[in-house]
Structures are given as C-alpha cells and as structure tokens.
Amino acid sequence: MNYFKKILRYAYPYKKFAFLNIFFNVLYALFSTLSFVALIPVLEIIFSKERTPVKEPVYEGFSNVKDYSQEYLNYFIIENINKYGEFKVLMYMVGIIILLFLLKNLSNYLAMFYSTFMRNGVLRDLRNDLYSKVISFPLAFYSEKRKGDTISRLSGDVDEVKNSVLSVLEMIVREPLTILFSLITMLFISPKLTLFVFIFLPISGFLISRVGKSLKKGSLKVQQEQGTFLSILEETMGGLRIIKAFHAERIFQNKFEDSNQRFYKYSNSVMNRQNLASPLSELLGIITIGILLVYGGYLVFVDSTLEASFFLGYIMLAYNILTPAKAIAKASYSVKRADGSAHRILELLEAENTITDIENPVHKKEFDAxxxxxxxxxxxxxxxxxxxxxxxxxxxxxxxxxxxxxxxxxxxxxxxxxxxxxxxxxxxxxxxxxxxxxxxxxxxxxxxxxxxxxxxxxxxxxxxxxxxxxxxxxxxxxxxxxxxxxxxxxxxxxxxxxxxxxxxxxxxxxxxxxxxxxxxxxxxxxxxxxxxxxxxxxxxxxxxxxxxxxxxxxxxxxxxxxxxxxxxxxxxxxxxxxxxxxxxxxxxxxxxxxxxxxxxxxxxxxxx
Structure with a gap:
C-alpha cells in the first residue's frame, strides 16, 4: 500500500469533492439502513392479526428502550389502523419506504457525481506530471527503457490507479458505514443474533485477505507484460517497411503472440483471484444468514422473545451487510492491483533526471566569442x-x-x-x-x-x-x-x-x-x-x-x-x-x- 498512498497525494487538490463524496456516502449509508428498518411496520401490518386498542407505553429509560420501541410501534400501528383503516396505513408506509429508497439512490448519485471530478482530476494531473517527466528526461534514459513500457505506464497504469481512487473512498466511507449502521440497528433489535454476525465478519475478512495476498505481485506482472507488447507494437509500426522488405512478419507475429500469451496467462490468474472475492463473501454471508434463520426462528417460535416482523426486518438488515462486504472485498483487491500500478508510475515519477539546471543558471541570450x-x-x-x-x-x-x-x-x-x-x-x-x-x-x-x-x-x-x-x-x-x-x-x-x-x-x-x-x-x-x-x-x-x-x-x-x-x-x-x-x-x-x-x-x- 505504500506506493498507492504516495499517489493519493494527487487527490489532495480535490479534497472539496472528496468531502462532498464522503458526506453523500454517509447519507447513502443512513438511508440504506432506514429503508430496511421502515419495512418492519409494513410487515407488522401485514402479519399481525392483533387489532385490539392498547395503552400508549411509557418510556422508562435507555435500558428498556428496545421493549419500549416494539410496544410503541404496535400502539402506533393499531391506533392508526383503527382510525384510518389497514390499507391506508399500508399505503403511507409504502410511500415512506419509496421516499427513503429515493433519498438513498439520490445520495448515491451525488456521491458518484462528485467523485467523478476527483477521479478524472487525479487522472489528468497524474498524466500531465508523467508527460512532463517523459519530455524532461535525457536521451540516455530512453536508450535503456522500452518506449512501449513508458506508454503503458501513462495509459493502463494510470487508469488502474484512477479506478482505485473511488474504490478507496467506498472502502473507507460508504460500505463500512452501511455495515456499521446496519449492525447498530441489528444490535438494537437482537443482541443475541448479532453476536453471530460479529463472529462471522472477522472470519470472512481473514479468508478474503488470504485470497488477495498474491494479487499485487500478479498485477505487476500483468502491467509489465502490457508494456512489453506495446513496445513490440510501437516497434512494428515504426519499422513496418523493413519488416515487409525482409518478409519478417512471422517473426514479429510470433514475438507479439508470445508476449500476448503471457499477458493472457497473468491476467487470468489475477482476474480469477479477484473474481473469487464476491462469491466467497456472499457464500460466507449466506451461511451466517442460515444460522441466523435457525436461531432467530427459535427466538420467535420457541423463546417468544422476538416478534416475527422484527425478525424479518433483522434478516433483511443482515442481508444488507452482504453487498457492502462484497464491495469492500472487491475494492481491497482493486487497491492491491493499483499498488502494483502505482509502483510502476512512481518508478517513472521518481526517476532521477541527470541533465538538470543548477540552482541559479546563467540565462544567456547572445553568443559573442x-x-x-x-x-x-x-x-x-x-x-x-x-x-x-x-x-x-x-x-x-x-x-x-x-x-x-x-x-x-x-x-x-x-x-x-x-x-x-x-x-x-x-x-x-x-x-x-x-x-x-x-x-x-x-x-x-x-x-x-x-x-x-x-x-x-x-x-x-x-x-x-x-x-x-x-x-x-x-x-x-x-x-x-x-x-x-x-x-x-x-x-x-x-x-x-x-x-x-x-x-x-x-x-x-x-x-x-x-x-x-x-x-x-x-x-x-x-x-x-x-x-x-x-x-x-x-x-x-x-x-x-x-x-x-x-x-x-x-x-x-x-x-x-x-x-x-x-x-x-x-x-x-x-x-x-x-x-x-x-x-x-x-x-x-x-x-x-x-x-x-x-x-x-x-x-x-x-x-x-
């Protein structure tokens, strides 16, 4: 991660867009959680047959807040059903859910909107600095480097880093907050059930990180090989007349195909590891939800300490954790890949220019002697x-x-x-x-x-x-x-x-x-x-x-x-x-x- 952290300094001039992205990501995480919480009253309306008026509960302190919430929700729903009818109350609740989902998606759009300016700004500044470095290097630098490799660093490597800037913002803000808000709500609904989730998360994180350990090394090979075949392409286009004159098409075709085959092999290896992140995290999540369903069913049907509507809302919140968990796993892999690209970019940016001006050079305008x-x-x-x-x-x-x-x-x-x-x-x-x-x-x-x-x-x-x-x-x-x-x-x-x-x-x-x-x-x-x-x-x-x-x-x-x-x-x-x-x-x-x-x-x- 050291190389990628150095590249992140290019995001500093766009901190205004980063803060706006973070702000709307926080809203996204909040509305995402609330949209699932709002389903609980709907489930209560649909599944509860109890319509007898009840007395409004009295708040007795934080220690009793969970029972108070359940009792007040029942009181609120029964009162409004008796007053307006079941269908009208259901319509109101569905309207609230639609509004929450609208706010959630609007927040998501605005977060992406502002991150676009930051990502493309980083891309522009990074390429400008790289090009400035490329034209400032002495001729000796290019007698040792392949031109195609330099082109690869300005195109493929910079794109890899650009895409990972957004991954980092999602990995450190939106997805963790979505998980955090969901977990807090789940803890509020049922501390016993949430214990299983806390056990699952570190195990899942450990397994996913084990899969991704070799990703950076593989990614570096991919980027280096891309530089090789771009060099062959650049040499081919520059020397096409000679290649045809000596009937050497097959020689160059073989050189290109060999390099392209290596690129194919390295890319498959990297992509297959990266593709494993999403199904692995989902599988671990479903296993956990399966355990939650069994234990939650016991709390509802046997222990009678949890209402069915709250339990279904809880399961939805638990499933709501899976998507951000998968996104964090993919973003983590993306950043590991970007670290390899950042290493190659920094090699170019930090390469020493041996032909430079002294601190206060002479500005000579005329030739006299x-x-x-x-x-x-x-x-x-x-x-x-x-x-x-x-x-x-x-x-x-x-x-x-x-x-x-x-x-x-x-x-x-x-x-x-x-x-x-x-x-x-x-x-x-x-x-x-x-x-x-x-x-x-x-x-x-x-x-x-x-x-x-x-x-x-x-x-x-x-x-x-x-x-x-x-x-x-x-x-x-x-x-x-x-x-x-x-x-x-x-x-x-x-x-x-x-x-x-x-x-x-x-x-x-x-x-x-x-x-x-x-x-x-x-x-x-x-x-x-x-x-x-x-x-x-x-x-x-x-x-x-x-x-x-x-x-x-x-x-x-x-x-x-x-x-x-x-x-x-x-x-x-x-x-x-x-x-x-x-x-x-x-x-x-x-x-x-x-x-x-x-x-x-x-x-x-x-x-x-």
Missing part, C-alpha cells in the same frame, strides 16, 4: 567514445568533424546541445560552462539539423513554427525560400496548411530534410549544429539541401558533422577524428597535401 571544448572525455556505458578531446570554435566560423562511423562525431553534437553531460572536462560558450547555462537558453542559441528529419503529424506551418511559434506567414515563406523548400510547398494541396502525415511520410526524403532546414532557419540561432544532414539523400536532393545549408550557414557559427566530404570542402577548419581523438586538423587543401587520414577518406569516397 567562441565555443571551447576543453579536454572532454565521454562514455555511453563502459567504453570511452571521446578521450581528452579539445577544440576551439570561433564565432562566425564553420568547423567540420569527419571520420569513420563510431569515431565520436555525433557524440560531440549531443554534448554541445547538452543531450548528454561530459564525464570529464568542460564545454564552454564565451567562457561559461554550458552546465551553468539554463537548458532553455543554451538550446535557444542553437539550431539543429540531423540526419533523421524528425517531423510531426501536423501541417507544414506548425512543423516550421517549432522554431518560432509566433512566426508570420511571411517569415515562414522566407525561411522556406532560403531552404529551397518553397517551390514544393506551393504545390502541396493546401500549401503551408497541408498535413504532412505521421513523421512527414507524405514527403520525400529531400523534402523532409529541407523542411528541417527551414525550421532551423526560422529559429535564426547564432550557432548551427548539422549532424550528417545530407548523408541519406540522392544527388539531386543533396544539391538542393547543400545549397540551402550554405545559405543558412552564412554569418553563423556552424559545427558540421559530415559523412559526405564533398559537402564540407569550404569549412574554415576540418577536424578528423579516429576512435574519439583528433588525428588531423586544417583546411581541405592542407589536409589533402598531408596525404594522411583525410586524404584516404577522400580517396575512398572518390573511388565509390
């Missing part, structure tokens, strides 16, 4: 990708990083933008360590164009406006022209307002890349980071994109990570990396003249 990379070393896991790497990038210059795959080029882009933090050394902008600059202002200084053109299922305009949300149509057009994308945008069905599909799949690779450049141009940052921006393009697209990049890089500081060396010949400095270290540095012609590593790379690409 240079970027200094000083003796940095970095590793993703165990092996260092960069070792004692140093580089100075003056303002207004273009520095290109080249080298074979795995040499650390893209890692430098990730470190400059602080998607990851260095293990050793520092990166400084105008002499200020980027770890001391707020992430918002640091990334505000930079525009990024990556190899993968990441676009969203939205219009062209809204994709571009990620760079500048307040941009006008004129600014969008200007950015599109600089990136050589305006010509194809004009030909789209709705121009800038055309939806480009999931991941921009309605566009070609070159068009997507030019939109990525337009987005960076619109942002108009002083520093550009280009991570292999042309490596995935055909020759014609590369020419258009390269032209767009050159326009964009004018009067800006640029860090270019290049696979195709033809795209960086005009760079002010070319840095050649090998296994995370600088092996050569200079201009294109200088490096060719050395006939070293760079010369070999150019020769290989020329040959290709």
């Amino acid at each position: 240079s970027i200094s990379i000083k003796n940095i070393s970095f590793k993703y896991e165990d092996q260092y990708v960069l070792k004692n790497f140093s580089l100075e990038i003056p303002k207004g210059k273009t520095v290109a990083l080249v080298g074979q795959s795995g040499s650390g080029k893209s890692t430098i882009a990730n470190l400059l933008t602080r998607f990851y933090d260095v293990n050793e050394g520092s990166i400084e902008i105008d002499g200020v360590d980027i770890r001391n600059i707020s992430k918002e202002s640091l990334r505000g200084l930079m525009g990024i164009v990556s190899q993968d053109s990441i676009l969203f299922n939205d219009t062209v305009a809204n994709n571009l406006k990620l760079g500048k949300p307040t941009a006008s149509n004129e600014e969008l057009k200007e950015a599109a022209e600089i990136s050589n994308s305006y010509e194809f945008i004009k030909q789209l069905p709705a121009g800038l307002d055309t939806n480009i599909g999931d991941g921009g799949n309605k566009l070609s690779g070159g068009q997507k890349q030019r939109l990525s450049i337009a987005r960076a141009v619109l942002k108009n940052p002083p520093i550009m980071v280009l991570d292999e921006a042309t490596s995935a393009l055909d020759t014609e697209s590369e020419r258009l994109v390269q032209d767009a990049l050159e326009k964009m890089m004018q009067h800006r500081t640029s860090v270019v990570i290049a696979h195709r060396l033809s795209t960086i010949q005009n760079a002010d400095t070319i840095v050649v990396l090998n296994k995370g270290e600088i092996v050569e540095k200079g201009k294109h012609e200088e490096l060719l003249a050395k006939e070293g590593v760079y010369h070999s790379l150019v020769e290989m690409q020329s040959f290709e």
Whole structure:
C-alpha cells in the first residue's frame, strides 16, 4: 500500500469533492439502513392479526428502550389502523419506504457525481506530471527503457490507479458505514443474533485477505507484460517497411503472440483471484444468514422473545451487510492491483533526471566569442567514445568533424546541445560552462539539423513554427525560400496548411530534410549544429539541401558533422577524428597535401 498512498497525494487538490463524496456516502449509508428498518411496520401490518386498542407505553429509560420501541410501534400501528383503516396505513408506509429508497439512490448519485471530478482530476494531473517527466528526461534514459513500457505506464497504469481512487473512498466511507449502521440497528433489535454476525465478519475478512495476498505481485506482472507488447507494437509500426522488405512478419507475429500469451496467462490468474472475492463473501454471508434463520426462528417460535416482523426486518438488515462486504472485498483487491500500478508510475515519477539546471543558471541570450571544448572525455556505458578531446570554435566560423562511423562525431553534437553531460572536462560558450547555462537558453542559441528529419503529424506551418511559434506567414515563406523548400510547398494541396502525415511520410526524403532546414532557419540561432544532414539523400536532393545549408550557414557559427566530404570542402577548419581523438586538423587543401587520414577518406569516397 505504500506506493498507492504516495499517489493519493494527487487527490489532495480535490479534497472539496472528496468531502462532498464522503458526506453523500454517509447519507447513502443512513438511508440504506432506514429503508430496511421502515419495512418492519409494513410487515407488522401485514402479519399481525392483533387489532385490539392498547395503552400508549411509557418510556422508562435507555435500558428498556428496545421493549419500549416494539410496544410503541404496535400502539402506533393499531391506533392508526383503527382510525384510518389497514390499507391506508399500508399505503403511507409504502410511500415512506419509496421516499427513503429515493433519498438513498439520490445520495448515491451525488456521491458518484462528485467523485467523478476527483477521479478524472487525479487522472489528468497524474498524466500531465508523467508527460512532463517523459519530455524532461535525457536521451540516455530512453536508450535503456522500452518506449512501449513508458506508454503503458501513462495509459493502463494510470487508469488502474484512477479506478482505485473511488474504490478507496467506498472502502473507507460508504460500505463500512452501511455495515456499521446496519449492525447498530441489528444490535438494537437482537443482541443475541448479532453476536453471530460479529463472529462471522472477522472470519470472512481473514479468508478474503488470504485470497488477495498474491494479487499485487500478479498485477505487476500483468502491467509489465502490457508494456512489453506495446513496445513490440510501437516497434512494428515504426519499422513496418523493413519488416515487409525482409518478409519478417512471422517473426514479429510470433514475438507479439508470445508476449500476448503471457499477458493472457497473468491476467487470468489475477482476474480469477479477484473474481473469487464476491462469491466467497456472499457464500460466507449466506451461511451466517442460515444460522441466523435457525436461531432467530427459535427466538420467535420457541423463546417468544422476538416478534416475527422484527425478525424479518433483522434478516433483511443482515442481508444488507452482504453487498457492502462484497464491495469492500472487491475494492481491497482493486487497491492491491493499483499498488502494483502505482509502483510502476512512481518508478517513472521518481526517476532521477541527470541533465538538470543548477540552482541559479546563467540565462544567456547572445553568443559573442567562441565555443571551447576543453579536454572532454565521454562514455555511453563502459567504453570511452571521446578521450581528452579539445577544440576551439570561433564565432562566425564553420568547423567540420569527419571520420569513420563510431569515431565520436555525433557524440560531440549531443554534448554541445547538452543531450548528454561530459564525464570529464568542460564545454564552454564565451567562457561559461554550458552546465551553468539554463537548458532553455543554451538550446535557444542553437539550431539543429540531423540526419533523421524528425517531423510531426501536423501541417507544414506548425512543423516550421517549432522554431518560432509566433512566426508570420511571411517569415515562414522566407525561411522556406532560403531552404529551397518553397517551390514544393506551393504545390502541396493546401500549401503551408497541408498535413504532412505521421513523421512527414507524405514527403520525400529531400523534402523532409529541407523542411528541417527551414525550421532551423526560422529559429535564426547564432550557432548551427548539422549532424550528417545530407548523408541519406540522392544527388539531386543533396544539391538542393547543400545549397540551402550554405545559405543558412552564412554569418553563423556552424559545427558540421559530415559523412559526405564533398559537402564540407569550404569549412574554415576540418577536424578528423579516429576512435574519439583528433588525428588531423586544417583546411581541405592542407589536409589533402598531408596525404594522411583525410586524404584516404577522400580517396575512398572518390573511388565509390
């Protein structure tokens, strides 16, 4: 229960709705009991043949309250029957019963009405906080976690907790009060009979709790497996082209079916335990009522210490305990399941974000002098990708990083933008360590164009406006022209307002890349980071994109990570990396003249 208790703090802002829910639940419990008590006079009218007027009883103190109540009820009924007739009195009593049931159900509706606002409010706030956490985590977090598992926590786990918030309110307020009010009334009617109920309740609670002990563990397995098959689904949809190309449908079908089979098995186990709660509690209740009928019959027919109408009313009250007892058992199981879900949610909410701002970060608006990379070393896991790497990038210059795959080029882009933090050394902008600059202002200084053109299922305009949300149509057009994308945008069905599909799949690779450049141009940052921006393009697209990049890089500081060396010949400095270290540095012609590593790379690409 510890995890679920932590999640319940989300209900605190909705305490007004919780109190209203509790208030109407108290009324529900009260009217529920009174509606059954009101049946006693009706039974008295129907079954009693005694119609001789009796003397009004005298109240002699609390010790005699039970006998006084029975005698006064008889007196009241006989007096009114003699005055108004049996049928009219019966009609009045039935009217009272209907009114009590109406009030009971109205209270139930209002209790549910206010709990709806609280449950959905908890759901909204919890998902907002989870989403905020999801987008704040560094990229490293998702290299270790399945995306589908994260999606499962935001959907299935949160829903499980939401449903259990209501279960808790019912378990601690409505159902216990219904049982309590019923028991008090039953104790008043017959203390001897009620003794059996007090014996039954703890035995019932013990047996039900024994069944539910393993529920949390089973529920955790269900939620984890749901995360697994959602991950497979997410990977399938993202890689459908490759799956079909390699005719791997059966492989992925088997993976999904295996996971779904485990989910089926775990779900059956959990649901069967949960489903046992209701019939088990009802069976125990019926056994108790059977005992009550035998002993109550003795008190009515043999001992003559209890009237038949009171005994029948008592049995109805006893049966009235069964429904809330079953509800408490089900709610208890629901909370146990929710505790497993709450554990998974809290794992995400309480996970440490390793890339955070310091207490009073520098808010840097301008880039004035240079970027200094000083003796940095970095590793993703165990092996260092960069070792004692140093580089100075003056303002207004273009520095290109080249080298074979795995040499650390893209890692430098990730470190400059602080998607990851260095293990050793520092990166400084105008002499200020980027770890001391707020992430918002640091990334505000930079525009990024990556190899993968990441676009969203939205219009062209809204994709571009990620760079500048307040941009006008004129600014969008200007950015599109600089990136050589305006010509194809004009030909789209709705121009800038055309939806480009999931991941921009309605566009070609070159068009997507030019939109990525337009987005960076619109942002108009002083520093550009280009991570292999042309490596995935055909020759014609590369020419258009390269032209767009050159326009964009004018009067800006640029860090270019290049696979195709033809795209960086005009760079002010070319840095050649090998296994995370600088092996050569200079201009294109200088490096060719050395006939070293760079010369070999150019020769290989020329040959290709």
